[in-house]
Amino acid sequence: MTEINDKELLQLKNRLSELAEKSYGRGIYTYTPFLSLAQQQVFHAVKKELSYAGYGMEGGVTACERKMIRFGSPENLGYEERYPIAAVRMSPVMPKFADALTHRDFLGAVMNLGIERGLIGDIFVQTQDGEQGGRQMQGKGVGQYGVLFCQESIAPYLVENLRQVRHTNIVCQILEGEINLRSAAPEKMMLTVSSARIDSVIAKLYHISRSQSLALFQAGRIFVNGIAMENNSYSLKEEDAVTVRGYGRFVYYGLTGETKKGKERVSVGVFG
Numbered sequence: 001m002t003e004i005n006d007k008e009l010l011q012l013k014n015r016l017s018e019l020a021e022k023s024y025g026r027g028i029y030t031y032t033p034f035l036s037l038a039q040q041q042v043f044h045a046v047k048k049e050l051s052y053a054g055y056g057m058e059g060g061v062t063a064c065e066r067k068m069i070r071f072g073s074p075e076n077l078g079y080e081e082r083y084p085i086a087a088v089r090m091s092p093v094m095p096k097f098a099d100a101l102t103h104r105d106f107l108g109a110v111m112n113l114g115i116e117r118g119l120i121g122d123i124f125v126q127t128q129d130g131e132q133g134g135r136q137m138q139g140k141g142v143g144q145y146g147v148l149f150c151q152e153s154i155a156p157y158l159v160e161n162l163r164q165v166r167h168t169n170i171v172c173q174i175l176e177g178e179i180n181l182r183s184a185a186p187e188k189m190m191l192t193v194s195s196a197r198i199d200s201v202i203a204k205l206y207h208i209s210r211s212q213s214l215a216l217f218q219a220g221r222i223f224v225n226g227i228a229m230e231n232n233s234y235s236l237k238e239e240d241a242v243t244v245r246g247y248g249r250f251v252y253y254g255l256t257g258e259t260k261k262g263k264e265r266v267s268v269g270v271f272g
Contacts, residue, residue: 029072056070
């Protein structure tokens, strides 16, 4: 998780307040850049005092972690406006000979263009059949491509200037309409745990000890529905979305049964 120092914390709080006031005073929608989970915690800490303006959050698709905050609402402003988010597909010119590209590869190529991080949202690595990029033949991308969510204003610049990722020549295209990413859907798994406590589920899912799980809470690396979770004894509720920084993300679907020894069987959806 990216840490935020006191100066950055104050700057972000002030900026959020300015955007809320601007939206309410001028009757328009205002937007932040894409915010990390750590930055989103600043918003969650002050959102009650900014609720007069109305607000929402969006990253492009449900699975996105990095999100814009929008101030304003149809109820307050009398009209709707879509978020200024574009999706750009980054595809190898010759898939058969492409490198096996990773999220880091795509992000590095974008950042090398001098684009600020706040203009870039999440990147999903996929293959032609929609499988996650990790499921691929060793050494080659085999129809692999990336989908990048970004501020709408820079999408044409990316299409024009992003030509290579590592040693692979690519072509970029702005995607239109609804974006359906099958690789963004979680893989359903069944776990047997002592209880539906969040620390128990995390320890079982990621094969770590309860003490290691506790250390993650103490380090501020656990998020539930985008909000930092400090309570390691929290009982998960259906549809809770959990992010464990450094390990992955999952959705808790709920209790499915109980073993003869009194342990609980729970269902989760794990993002690749």
